[in-house]
Amino acid sequence: MPRGRSASYEDQREMILAQAAQLFAKRGYSATSMNQVAEACGLSKATLYHYYKDKYALLLSIADDHVSRLAGLIDDEQALQLKGEARLRHLIRRIVEEYADAQDAHRVLTEDVKFLSDEDRQRVLDKERLVVAGFARALAETGQGDASAQMAKPLTMLLFGMINWMFTWMKPEGALDYDAMGPIVADLFLGGVGQVSLPARRVD
Numbered sequence: 001m002p003r004g005r006s007a008s009y010e011d012q013r014e015m016i017l018a019q020a021a022q023l024f025a026k027r028g029y030s031a032t033s034m035n036q037v038a039e040a041c042g043l044s045k046a047t048l049y050h051y052y053k054d055k056y057a058l059l060l061s062i063a064d065d066h067v068s069r070l071a072g073l074i075d076d077e078q079a080l081q082l083k084g085e086a087r088l089r090h091l092i093r094r095i096v097e098e099y100a101d102a103q104d105a106h107r108v109l110t111e112d113v114k115f116l117s118d119e120d121r122q123r124v125l126d127k128e129r130l131v132v133a134g135f136a137r138a139l140a141e142t143g144q145g146d147a148s149a150q151m152a153k154p155l156t157m158l159l160f161g162m163i164n165w166m167f168t169w170m171k172p173e174g175a176l177d178y179d180a181m182g183p184i185v186a187d188l189f190l191g192g193v194g195q196v197s198l199p200a201r202r203v204d
Contacts, residue, residue: 020037025108033055064120067127074130083141084141092185100177100179132156162188163185
């Protein structure tokens with residue numbers, strides 16, 4: 001029987017992906033070399049190549065792992081069997097929280113997916129569509145009138161328009177963090193500006 005990969009192998013793999021995503025997000029995929037990834041990881045090039053055969057493999061893993069985690073949120077939510085508005089609020093909160101821990105990977109997904117082959121890019125986009133479809137279903141079931149059911153897809157894209165680019169302006173030292181932003185996004189989307197309430201902490 002073949003041996004499974006050890007936890008240390010997976011930990012090392014995740015560390016490499018995190019460092020590569022950080023470099024790609026900061027420098028751009030094209031301007032980053034495997035030498036720079038190895039140096040950032042504190043590994044020899046030989047060790048890095050043991051995990052990933054080239055820079056393209058890193059890019060594909062970063063993008064595919066990120067969208068797979070997002071798709072997993074849809075599966076997890078379905079298991080909870082939430083209904084109506086509670087279901088959509090839960091999804092919004094969870095995806096905003098996921099973005100908090102994956103800002104580099106998300107930037108890579110939005111800016112560098114164009115470097116993937118047609119086949120690989122399509123696979124990543126198909127998983128993204130599963131995420132959008134999950135949100136659209138939840139939105140259609142909120143009971144917010146005909147618009148929520150008949151315009152679920154475009155309304156979902158508007159929702160993602162709010163969420164997807166938060167990484168461009170959210171600051172680690174800012175008054176709001178991602179945990180606070182989840183409920184704010186849900187309140188704004190479902191109720192409009194008049195329904196948004198201030199978080200417990202003071203916002204200047």
